[in-house]
Amino acid sequence: MLRIGLTAATRTRTSSGGWSTTRRADAHCRLPLSLRASSLSSLSPPLSYCPSTGTVSADGVPAFMTVVGIEIHAQLSVQTKLLSAARAAAPVGLGGANTRVSALDAAYPGSLPVLSSSACRAAVLSAAALGCRVASISRFERKHYFYADMPAGYQVTQQRWPLAVAGGVRCRDLYWKHRAAAVEKSKRKRKGKGGKETVPLAGPGAKFFEVGVTRVQLEQDSGKTMTTIPGVSLVDLDRAGRALVEVVMEPHVRTAHQAASTVEAVRAILAAIGTCDGRMEDGALRCDLNVSVAPIGEEGGCSEEGPFTSSLPPGVGHRVEVKNLNSLRQVIAATEYEVLRQARDALEGTPTSQETRTFDVVTGATRRLRGKEGAADYRFMPEPDLPPLVLDEQSLGVTLENLIASMPELPHQAEKRLVREYEIEVDAAVQMSSDRDAMELFEGAVREALREAPELGRKNAASSAANFVINDLVALSRASHDLREGPDDGRVDTPIGARQLGVLVAMVRGGELSTGMARKILGSLHGETLGPDVGPRKAADTMGLRIISGVEELRGLCAETVAHKKHAKQLVQYAEGGRAASRAEKYFMGKVMSASRGNAHPERAAEVLRETLDELTIGG
Amino acid sequence: GLPSPSPPVVRASLAAYYVLACAEAASNLARYDGVRYGAAGGGGYAAHRTDGFGPEVVRRVLAGNAVLSAGLFHERYEAAAKIRGALRAQFRELFREVDLVLVPTALLPPHLVDGGGPGATEVLGRDILTVPMSLAGLPTVSVPVPVEARIEGEDDAWRESGAETCGMQVVGPGLCDDLVLDAAEVLEKFIASRRE
Numbered sequence: 001m002l003r004i005g006l007t008a009a010t011r012t013r014t015s016s017g018g019w020s021t022t023r024r025a026d027a028h029c030r031l032p033l034s035l036r037a038s039s040l041s042s043l044s045p046p047l048s049y050c051p052s053t054g055t056v057s058a059d060g061v062p063a064f065m066t067v068v069g070i071e072i073h074a075q076l077s078v079q080t081k082l083l084s085a086a087r088a089a090a091p092v093g094l095g096g097a098n099t100r101v102s103a104l105d106a107a108y109p110g111s112l113p114v115l116s117s118s119a120c121r122a123a124v125l126s127a128a129a130l131g132c133r134v135a136s137i138s139r140f141e142r143k144h145y146f147y148a149d150m151p152a153g154y155q156v157t158q159q160r161w162p163l164a165v166a167g168g169v170r171c172r173d174l175y176w177k178h179r180a181a182a183v184e185k186s187k188r189k190r191k192g193k194g195g196k197e198t199v200p201l202a203g204p205g206a207k208f209f210e211v212g213v214t215r216v217q218l219e220q221d222s223g224k225t226m227t228t229i230p231g232v233s234l235v236d237l238d239r240a241g242r243a244l245v246e247v248v249m250e251p252h253v254r255t256a257h258q259a260a261s262t263v264e265a266v267r268a269i270l271a272a273i274g275t276c277d278g279r280m281e282d283g284a285l286r287c288d289l290n291v292s293v294a295p296i297g298e299e300g301g302c303s304e305e306g307p308f309t310s311s312l313p314p315g316v317g318h319r320v321e322v323k324n325l326n327s328l329r330q331v332i333a334a335t336e337y338e339v340l341r342q343a344r345d346a347l348e349g350t351p352t353s354q355e356t357r358t359f360d361v362v363t364g365a366t367r368r369l370r371g372k373e374g375a376a377d378y379r380f381m382p383e384p385d386l387p388p389l390v391l392d393e394q395s396l397g398v399t400l401e402n403l404i405a406s407m408p409e410l411p412h413q414a415e416k417r418l419v420r421e422y423e424i425e426v427d428a429a430v431q432m433s434s435d436r437d438a439m440e441l442f443e444g445a446v447r448e449a450l451r452e453a454p455e456l457g458r459k460n461a462a463s464s465a466a467n468f469v470i471n472d473l474v475a476l477s478r479a480s481h482d483l484r485e486g487p488d489d490g491r492v493d494t495p496i497g498a499r500q501l502g503v504l505v506a507m508v509r510g511g512e513l514s515t516g517m518a519r520k521i522l523g524s525l526h527g528e529t530l531g532p533d534v535g536p537r538k539a540a541d542t543m544g545l546r547i548i549s550g551v552e553e554l555r556g557l558c559a560e561t562v563a564h565k566k567h568a569k570q571l572v573q574y575a576e577g578g579r580a581a582s583r584a585e586k587y588f589m590g591k592v593m594s595a596s597r598g599n600a601h602p603e604r605a606a607e608v609l610r611e612t613l614d615e616l617t618i619g620g
Numbered sequence: 621g622l623p624s625p626s627p628p629v630v631r632a633s634l635a636a637y638y639v640l641a642c643a644e645a646a647s648n649l650a651r652y653d654g655v656r657y658g659a660a661g662g663g664g665y666a667a668h669r670t671d672g673f674g675p676e677v678v679r680r681v682l683a684g685n686a687v688l689s690a691g692l693f694h695e696r697y698e699a700a701a702k703i704r705g706a707l708r709a710q711f712r713e714l715f716r717e718v719d720l721v722l723v724p725t726a727l728l729p730p731h732l733v734d735g736g737g738p739g740a741t742e743v744l745g746r747d748i749l750t751v752p753m754s755l756a757g758l759p760t761v762s763v764p765v766p767v768e769a770r771i772e773g774e775d776d777a778w779r780e781s782g783a784e785t786c787g788m789q790v791v792g793p794g795l796c797d798d799l800v801l802d803a804a805e806v807l808e809k810f811i812a813s814r815r816e
Contacts, residue, residue, distance in 0.1 A: 107651040142647055144688070146665055153650025235655070379688035381647055381697070 047343055049336050052175055054255030055296065056343040062296050064343045068259045068335060069251035069290035069319065070211075072266055073244050074276040075221065076122045081105065082220050082243035083113035083156060083386075090238070097236035105241040107151035113385050119218065119243035120389065121396060121403060122275040123163055126245050127216040128404040129273050130266070132167030136391050136400060140218075140383035145376050148235045149223035157219035157246070159380050163389070167213035169249075170412065171265035172430075174328075175257035176207050211262050212250035218389075219244050245276075251290065251319075256335035260328040263287050268434040273408045280327050287331065291338040292319035293346060322366055324358040334359040338366055414439060422446065422462035431470055438492040441501060442469045448502020449509075456509050464505045472519055476526040495532065496525050504536040517545040517599075549601035551608065557600065558612040561591045575617040585613065622717050625710040630752050633707050636700035637751040638744060639687050643697055646684025649677065679740075704755050711756045715793040720803050723749055725762045725787025729778050753789065759797040761804035762787040765811055 045059035054066035081088055086102040104111040127134050139161035142154035223240035225233050247266060253259045267285055270276035278284020320342065322334050338357070345352045356375075357366040391400045398406070409417070414433035419426055432438045442465050449461040469492065477493045504521060507513045513521070521539045524530055530539055540546055548554060562571060567588065574584040588609055593600055652658060654668030663671075673681065687696035714721065728746060731738055738746070753760045764785040769775035778786075790807060792800035 106656055108657070109651070144647065144650060146650070146653065148655055151651060151656060153653065154647060377690045379647075379685060379690070380693070381643055381688050382701075384644055 045347075047340055047347075049256075049340055051255060051257060051336075052179075054258070054339070056293065056339055058343070058347060064293040064339070064346065065296050066254055066256070066335065066339045067251050067292045067294050067319070068253035068256075070249045070253060070259060070262055071288045071290070072247040072249070072263060073221075073286045074126070074247065074266070074270055075278050075284040076119055076126075076243040076245060076275055077277045078116060078118040078122055078243055080116050080118070081241040082116055082119050082218065084111075084241055085114075086241065088242050097234070097238060099238060101237045101240070105151070105237055107153070113156065113383075115386060115389070116243060117395065117397075120391070122243070123216070123218045123245050124391060124396070124400070124403055125273050125407050126247075126270055126275045127164030127167065128407055129269050129275075129410055130164075130167040130169055130213045130216060130247060132164035132213055132216050134164045134391065134400060134404070135161070137161075138163045138217075138389045138391075140386045140389065142381045142383050144379045144381070147222070147225075148233060149225050149237075149240065151223070151237065151240060154381075155220050155222065156383055156386070158217035161388075162215040162217035163245075164216040165214065167216070169211050169213060169262065169265050169269065170208055171211060171258070171261045173207040173209055173255075173258060174261040174264065175255065178257075209252075209254075209258060209261075211252045211258075211265075214248040214250050215246075216248075217246050219246055251292075256332040256339070259289060259335050260331045263331060264328060264434075268411045271436050272411050272414065272434075274436075280325070283326070287325055289322040289325065289331065289335060289338075290319040291322055291335055291342070293339055293342045295346075319354070320352055320366075321356045322359055323356065323369070326361070330359055330361065333364050334366055337364060341366070418442075422466070423459045424462050424466045428466040428470055432466070435491050438469050438473070441473070441492060441494075441496070441498055442466060444498025445469070445501035445505060448499045449505040450502075452503050452506035453510055456506060460509055461502075461505055464509055465501060468501060468505065468518070468522065472522050473526070476523060480526070494526050495528055496522065497533070500525055500534075500536055507536060507540070511549060511601075512547055513540060513545060514547055517547070520545060544597055544599070546599055547601050548596055548599050549604050551604070554600065554605050554608040555612065557592055557596055558588075558605070558609045561595055562588060562609075562612055562616060564591075567591065571613075571616065574613055585610070588613065623710065623713040625707055625714065625752065629703065629706050629710060631748070632703045633752045633755050634745065634748050636703035636707075637747070637755045638683070639696050639700035640704065640755070642680045642684035643688050644684070645677075646681045646688065649673070649681055707752060708756045711752075711758060712793075719792070719799070721791040723753070723789045723791055725749060725789050729781035729783045729786070750789070753791050757794055758791050759795070759800040760789050760791045761800055762789050763804050763807045763811070764788075765807075766815075 047063075048057050048060075049055075050057065055062045056064040056066070076088075078088055080086060081102075084102040084104040086105055087100045090096075090100065102111070104113060124134055138158055140156050141159045141161075143157050143159065144154040146153055221239050221242040221244045223235055223237040225235050227233055249262065253262055263280070263285070267276075267279060270285075276285065280287065320338060322338055325331050325334055342352045353371060355371045356369045358369050359366050389395075393399045396403055411433045415426075415429045418424060418429040418433060418439070422429075432442055442462075445465040445468075446458065446461045449456055449465060450458065453461075473492050473494050473496065477491065481493060501522075504513070504518050508515060508518045517540070520543065521536055524539055524543060525534060525536070528534075530542055548557070561567065570584040570587050573580040574588075575581075589606060592605055592609055593602075596605075652669065652672060653665045654663065654672070658672060659668055670678075686692060687700075726746060727749060731743075750760075750762075765788045767778060767783060767786045769779035788807070790800055790804045792803070
């Protein structure tokens with residue numbers, strides 16, 4: 001029995017009964033496993049996967065390439081469900097199960113569907129943002145299967161006449177972003193700066209690739225089943241009937257990281273236009289992978305040309321569907337595992353059969369769920385209770401063209417605009433353009449900073465604001481959500497508002513605060529330790545943070561310190577001059593700083609201190 | 621003559637109707653699984669559905685699932701949908717020329733409930749005159765009219781059955797339910813007045 005172990009961590013029981021997770025020595029960072037060339041050697045020849053090219057080599061010779069087709073289901077952020085008026089999402093603070101279920105959602109006899117126009121609009125925008133051609137007429141169908149979370153016994157979807165076809169997405173390859181991170185991190189470690197985690201900026205060597213979109217269709221979500229009580233399945237229909245778009249991508253992905261990058265690119269696009277605010281971790285953005293391997297250099301194998309080349313190559317076993325992936329990191333791990341497993345099977349002469357497998361987080365492996373024989377016949381039937389979906393002025397309120405033209409800014413457009421309007425670094429623009437919250441916060445903060453201090457200038461305000469957002473707010477957000485996984489975790493999630501950040505920028509630029517002080521204040525505002533919605537000035541006062549640069553105040557401080565009985569000896573040393581004097585000066589500086597609780601402006605205080613000391617020693 | 625729906629299409633509409641009706645029934649009845657309603661005692665889907673559905677329902681659900689299955693969908697369901705499309709188009713043509721159409725409800729007299737009647741499939745066959753309008757989605761009202769079995773040989777079945785009335789369908793264009801109901805009332809009154 002071949003055991004393929006790609007785990008980066010093992011969990012063991014501690015003596016107190018809890019769990020402790022130990023990471024392997026070379027997995028010191030939160031980067032995915034693939035940065036080490038994973039090796040598989042139970043039988044010869046040893047197989048290894050190269051994460052940058054997606055190539056599986058047997059005994060060092062490239063043998064197979066990776067081919068992945070991705071299917072993404074994204075929950076649309078609209079008020080009601082696709083076919084009923086029940087609320088799509090629970091209002092904040094209201095939980096429970098089966099609280100937003102209409103008669104239709106529970107498939108009570110006599111209930112009929114009514115299509116939500118906002119769901120249609122959101123789906124159209126999503127498809128257009130993914131570069132697709134939107135069909136002015138599409139149709140709904142029923143996909144039949146029996147399961148407790150699907151009350152009607154069928155799901156309403158669009159199989160043969162989907163909403164949109166033939167699009168494409170340009171994705172930034174996360175592998176290179178994280179290669180830069182790994183290099184950065186090891187540099188820091190060597191310099192002894194410790195493992196402070198900053199999300200690396202996409203530097204030179206950032207690579208892009210394109211993935212085609214086969215189709216985008218509207219469909220219903222199912223409910224949820226839970227088996228918290230043994231022997232009993234609990235059914236929650238709150239989610240049943242929610243509007244989803246299914247995005248099916250062409251099998252153009254060639255590495256595990258590209259697979260994760262594609263999912264992230266789609267997420268960012270849908271978040272940017274506001275049609276899907278969800279992420280993999282909340283189950284609002286789900287993806288299934290269709291993984292297969294193709295021989296390199298053999299007749300009939302895939303060529304390495306470009307994105308829009310062939311579909312699945314023949315003769316190497318079938319593509320395997322992998323389900324149950326809940327984060328980008330899992331996407332990478334599952335793909336790598338599958339590719340190695342399929343390569344192994346192909347080399348041993350038992351190419352993998354068409355099957356569905358589930359990913360197991362704990363072992364990092366995939367497990368067979370069902371084979372081809374277990375695949376259901378869904379008995380697709382045109383939905384008789386819904387008319388064809390005609391997208392025109394009457395149904396949408398505007399013409400299809402106008403609706404598409406009204407689409408909010410896409411990430412790559414935002415990137416260009418931020419650089420142009422704010423003159424910030426490209427890397428900063430890249431990072432913020434894929435995080436709508438960060439971008440809104442940044443632009444708002446610049447506005448507020450200029451309101452607070454108009455003489456500041458846009459470029460200066462923008463530069464400070466961008467730094468705070470990308471460096472500090474991202475780190476603070478991550479720290480308070482340490483459950484989140486994923487290579488591209490730079491998302492901002494903070495209660496800090498644009499006004500607070502803007503005022504802080506103005507204070508720092510105006511010399512009222514040092515950057516270090518601002519960081520402390522940000523920390524307390526983020527954690528709301530002083531209460532919600534506290535202004536930075538109030539926070540600075542409460543925390544005693546304020547650069548003291550006023551001459552009078554500094555004089556007072558220095559005079560007090562210097563004249564103190566305890567420091568009489570150092571005063572004498574200063575009077576002597578020479579090396580003793582400079583040591584004494586440093587000593588006094590330290591005392592002044594601590595007397596001011598670190599708030600004294602270093603350069604000014606040094607000047608004033610010297611003056612004070614000279615007065616005392618030379619004068620007296 | 622008038623562009624009446626052609627006989628081949630009318631004849632085909634019976635099979636088409638049952639294909640489509642059974643398919644829809646199988647789909648619409650999928651929700652009866654005993655999970656949310658209609659269950660007494662334990663048991664899974666199969667148990668509930670076997671016990672809970674009568675024989676005719678079972679027949680139709682099985683037939684419906686068969687015609688929707690991947691192998692048969694094209695030849696059965698799609699073909700039936702095409703026939704329905706043709707029938708609808710032909711009726712539309714007809715209703716450009718006339719306002720209403722009269723069609724007998726049954727070709728044969730009613731059969732006895734128990735004993736010696738036609739088999740299950742033959743019974744379905746007797747729907748030949750009502751099915752086309754259902755398939756085409758046209759409002760139809762069946763009005764009882766007196767029947768006179770006059771012709772020797774041809775009308776023997778009617779004479780022997782002892783039936784005094786048979787149905788006459790008043791058919792109107794799609795969504796013209798009011799027109800059809802009014803016409804049916806006129807016909808009814810006419811029949812009643814003639815009786816006196």
